[in-house]
Amino acid sequence: MSPPGSRRALLSLVGLALAGALCLLWALAAGEIAVPLGDVFDALAGGGDGMQVAIIRELRLPRAIAAFACGGLLALAGALMQVLLRNPLADPYVLGISGGAAVGALAAMTLGLVSWMVDGAAFVGALSAMALVFGLSRGDGAWTQTRLLLTGVIVAAGCGAVVSMMLALAPDTRVQSMLFWLMGDASGASRPWPALALLALGLLVAMPFSRELNVLARGELGARALGVPVERLRLLVYVLASLLTAVSVTQVGSVGFVGLVVPHLIRLALGNDQRLLLPAATLAGGALLTAADTAARTVIAPMQLPVGVLTALIGVPVFLFLLARHPR
Amino acid sequence: MGGWGLVKRAPLLEAEGLAIRIGERWLCCEFSLSLRPGECLALLGPNGAGKTTLLHTLAGLRAPSVGSVRVGGKPYADWPGSSVACFRGLLAQQQPDHFAASVLETALVGRHPHLGRWDWEGAEDLRITREALAAVGLEGFEARDVLTLSGGERQRVAIAALLVQQPRLYLLDEPLNHLDLHYQIAVLDLFRSEAADGRGVVMVMHDINLAARYADHVILLDGRGGVAAGTADEILQAERLSHAFGHPLRAVTDGERTLFIPD
Numbered sequence: 124m125s126p127p128g129s130r131r132a133l134l135s136l137v138g139l140a141l142a143g144a145l146c147l148l149w150a151l152a153a154g155e156i157a158v159p160l161g162d163v164f165d166a167l168a169g170g171g172d173g174m175q176v177a178i179i180r181e182l183r184l185p186r187a188i189a190a191f192a193c194g195g196l197l198a199l200a201g202a203l204m205q206v207l208l209r210n211p212l213a214d215p216y217v218l219g220i221s222g223g224a225a226v227g228a229l230a231a232m233t234l235g236l237v238s239w240m241v242d243g244a245a246f247v248g249a250l251s252a253m254a255l256v257f258g259l260s261r262g263d264g265a266w267t268q269t270r271l272l273l274t275g276v277i278v279a280a281g282c283g284a285v286v287s288m289m290l291a292l293a294p295d296t297r298v299q300s301m302l303f304w305l306m307g308d309a310s311g312a313s314r315p316w317p318a319l320a321l322l323a324l325g326l327l328v329a330m331p332f333s334r335e336l337n338v339l340a341r342g343e344l345g346a347r348a349l350g351v352p353v354e355r356l357r358l359l360v361y362v363l364a365s366l367l368t369a370v371s372v373t374q375v376g377s378v379g380f381v382g383l384v385v386p387h388l389i390r391l392a393l394g395n396d397q398r399l400l401l402p403a404a405t406l407a408g409g410a411l412l413t414a415a416d417t418a419a420r421t422v423i424a425p426m427q428l429p430v431g432v433l434t435a436l437i438g439v440p441v442f443l444f445l446l447a448r449h450p451r
Numbered sequence: 452m453g454g455w456g457l458v459k460r461a462p463l464l465e466a467e468g469l470a471i472r473i474g475e476r477w478l479c480c481e482f483s484l485s486l487r488p489g490e491c492l493a494l495l496g497p498n499g500a501g502k503t504t505l506l507h508t509l510a511g512l513r514a515p516s517v518g519s520v521r522v523g524g525k526p527y528a529d530w531p532g533s534s535v536a537c538f539r540g541l542l543a544q545q546q547p548d549h550f551a552a553s554v555l556e557t558a559l560v561g562r563h564p565h566l567g568r569w570d571w572e573g574a575e576d577l578r579i580t581r582e583a584l585a586a587v588g589l590e591g592f593e594a595r596d597v598l599t600l601s602g603g604e605r606q607r608v609a610i611a612a613l614l615v616q617q618p619r620l621y622l623l624d625e626p627l628n629h630l631d632l633h634y635q636i637a638v639l640d641l642f643r644s645e646a647a648d649g650r651g652v653v654m655v656m657h658d659i660n661l662a663a664r665y666a667d668h669v670i671l672l673d674g675r676g677g678v679a680a681g682t683a684d685e686i687l688q689a690e691r692l693s694h695a696f697g698h699p700l701r702a703v704t705d706g707e708r709t710l711f712i713p714d
Contacts, residue, residue: 129571209549331568338563340550347512348541349616350533350564395550398571 132399139406143191146413150187151179153421189312189374190416190430191409192319194381196371198408199325201382202389202400203364206340207357208268214383215368218275221377222282223252224369228376229289229301238311241304242373249369252278257361271361306429307378309416318374325367326405332356333397340395380434381408384442391445411437460488461524463620463651464509464539468518471501471508478504479678481518484670486620488649491642493662493683496672497696502655503544503624505672509653510541510622522620536564540618544625544655546609548597554608555593558584561615576615583614586641588634602629610638614645621645623654627661639665659700659711663687671695687711 151163158166158175165171166179200215208217216222227248231241260274290301329336335356338346347353368382385408389400415433422428464486471478478501486492494502507513509520511527519526523538530538540561561583562576584590587607592600597608606629613621621642627635635658642652643665656662662669662683669686671679673695679686689702692711699714 209547211550334563334566334568338560341552341557341560342543342547342549344512344543345541345546345560348510348536348543349560350536352533390550394556395552396556 132396135393135399136402136406139403139410143406143410143413146410146417147187147191150190150413150417151183153417154178154183155421155424185313185315186309186416187413188319189315190309190413192315192322193309193371193375193378194385194412194415195322195405195409196318196325196367197378197382197412198385198404199322199329199401200364200367200371201408202386202397202404203329203336203360203367204382205386206336206397207360207364208272209340209342210268210272211387212383213272214379215364215371216279216377216379216382217272218256218365219252219278219282220249220365220368221372222279222286223255224249224372225286225305225377226282226289227251228304229286229293232297232301232304233289233293235297246369246373249365249372252282253362253365253369303429304376307376307431309375309412309430310420310427312374315374318370321367321370322405322409325363326402328359328363329401330398332359333401336360336397336401337395340397375430378412378431378434380431380438381412384438385411388438388442388445391448460649462487462521463523464653465521465524466509466515466518467521469508469515469520470517471504472516473501473504477516477676479672480676482670482678482680483518484668484680486651486653486668488619488651489646490667491646491652491654491665492668492670493666494653494655494670494672495657495659495662495686495692495695497674500672500674500695502672505670506541506622506624506653506655510539511535512541533564536616536618538618539620539622540613540616542609542613542621542623542626544628546605548605551596551598553593554584554589554595554597554600555580557597557608558611558615561612561617564616579617580611580615583611584608586614587611588637603631603634606630607634607638610641619650621650621652621654623652625655625657627656627658635661659687659692660708663709663711 148160148163152158152160156178158179162171162175163179166176169176197215204213204215204217205211224245225248228241228245231244236244256275256278260271290298293301335351338349338351339353339356343353386400386404389404389407393399393403412430412434415437416430419428419430419433462485466484468481468483470481484492494505496502508515511520511522522535527535558580559572559576562572566572581593584592587610589604589607589611592604597605600608610626623642626638630638639661646652666683669681669683671686671691679691689700689711693700700711701714703710703712
C-alpha cells in the first residue's frame with residue numbers, strides 16, 4: 124500500500140497485459156494436437172498447414188477469446204459489486220443474475236430450443252432477475268445496500284429452487300446438457316467477439332468514475348459530503364455490473380470464483396485504488412480464466428473438466444498464500 | 452483571538468425559519484442562525500434530539516422540512532456540480548471501513564473535490580495530506596492500515612481527511628468521539644485556530660463545559676421540538692440545560708470559568 128501513483132499503475136497493468144497475452148498464446152498452442160508457437164503465429168496470420176489453421180482459428184481462438192472476455196467480465200463485475208455493496212464477500216452472482224440466467228437457459232432447454240435461443244433465454248433471464256431485484260429493493264425509494272443484498276440473495280435462492288425443480292422434472296436425455304450449462308463451460312462459445320467488445324466498453328464506462336468509486340467504498344455519507352452523486356453512481360454501477368455478468372453467464376454459464384477472488388488478489392497485491400483495481404482485475408480475470416480453461420481441456424485430455432472446478436483449484440491456494448503474507 | 456476582526460465579513464452559513472420533521476415528529480421548531488468567518492457554533496442536546504439530522508441539513512445532505520439553508524450566500528441547489536464540497540466539509544459521526552487502506556490514502560480522499568475527473572493526486576496534494584496528518588499527531592502513521600488503528604487514531608485520520616479537504620465551513624459531528632483528554636483539547640484548539648484564519652465551525656458536542664470554553668454560539672435542542680439559539684453565554688444557563696437534558700445541573704465558578712456539574 125504505497126502512495127498512489129500513475130507510474131506504478133501503468134507498470135502493473137503492462138505486466139498483467141503481458142501475462143494475459145501469454146495465457147492466450149498457451150491456449151492457442153496447447154491441446155491434443157500441440158502446435159509450436161511459430162506455427163501459431165503463422166496460423167493467426169492465415170498461413171501454414173490447413174488443419175492447424177482450422178484448429179487454431181476456428182476451435183481454439185474463439186474459445187480462448189471467450190474465456191478471456193468472460194474472465195475479465197466476471198472480475199470487473201465482481202470488483203464493482205464489492206464497492207457497490209461495500210462487502211468484500213460480494214461476487215457477480217450474489218444479486219441473483221446467474222440464477223435468473225440459469226432459469227432462462229434451462230427453461231429453453233426443457234422446451235428443446237436451439238443453442239442461440241438458449242443463449243437468448245439466459246440473457247433475458249439474467250436481465251429479468253436484475254430488474255426484479257432492483258424493483259424490489261427500491262420499494263419505498265430508500266436504497267440501502269443491506270436491502271439490495273438481502274433481496275438479491277433471496278431472489279438467487281428462489282431461482283435455485285426453480286432450477287432444481289426443472290432438473291428434477293426434465294427428461295433424462297436433457298439433464299446432461301443442463302448440468303454442463305450450470306457448471307460453466309467455454310467449449311460451446313462460438314461467437315466470443317461481442318463479449319470482448321462489451322468488456323472493453325464496460326471498462327471504458329467504469330474508468331471515468333473510478334475515483335468516485337474510491338470515495339464511495341469508504342462509506343456513503345462521506346461520499347455524499349465530498350460531492351459524489353451517490354444515487355446516480357450506484358445505479359450506474361448496479362446496471363453495469365449486472366450487464367457484464369449477464370453477458371458472461373450467457374457466454375460460458377456460471378463459472379464461479381473468478382469474480383470473487385480476482386478483485387481480492389489484486390487488492391492484496393496492489394491496493395484498493397479502483398483506478399488501478401478495475402483494469403488490473405479485468406486483465407487478471409481474463410488471464411486466469413483463459414489459463415484455467417486451457418488446463419481444463421488439456422490435463423486429462425481427451426476428457427474435459429468443468430472450468431469452474433479449475434478456477435477454484437488455481438485460485439484457492441494463490442489466494443490463501445497472499446492472505447497469509449498480509450497479516451492484519 | 453485573532454479572528455474577531457473578520458466578524459463583519461459575509462456569513463458562511465445561514466438558516467432561515469428552519470424546521471425539521473422526521474415522519475410525524477418535529478425535531479426543531481422554526482429558528483434561524485447565521486455563522487460568520489471566525490465563529491464557532493456548538494450544537495447541544497440529549498440523545499435522539501436530532502443534532503445529527505440538523506447538522507446533515509446544514510450540510511445540504513437532506514432538505515429542510517420548512518425554511519432554507521444558504522452556504523456562502525446561496526442555497527445548495529445553486530452550487531454547480533460538486534463544487535460545494537470545496538466550501539463546506541462534514542466530519543461524519545462514524546468512520547466505516549470495509550476495505551484495508553493506508554492512513555495516507557484514507558486522508559488523501561479529502562482532495563477528491565479539488566481534483567478533476569482524470570487527475571491523479573500530485574505532490575502538492577501529498578504535501579497537504581502529510582501536513583494534516585502531522586497536525587493531528589499522526590506523523591509516521593502514513594503506511595499504517597486504517598483497520599489496525601485504535602478508535603481515537605481512526606477519528607484523527609478522519610479529522611485529517613477533513614483538513615485535507617480545506618473547506619471554509621467545518622461541520623463536525625461529535626469531533627471528540629474516541630479522543631482522549633489531550634486530543635480533545637488539541638482538536639478543539641485546532642478548529643479554533645482554523646476559525647481564527649477566517650473559517651467557520653459548527654460542531655455537535657456532548658461536553659457542555661468544552662462547548663462553553665470553545666463556542667461563540669450555541670444551539671440547544673431539548674428533544675421535544677424546542678430550540679434555543681443564541682450566544683454561548685445566553686444559552687448555557689443551568690436551568691435551561693437541566694430542562695433540555697432532563698437532569699439537574701449546577702453552575703460552579705472557579706473564578707475564571709463557569710462549569711456545569713450534574714447533581
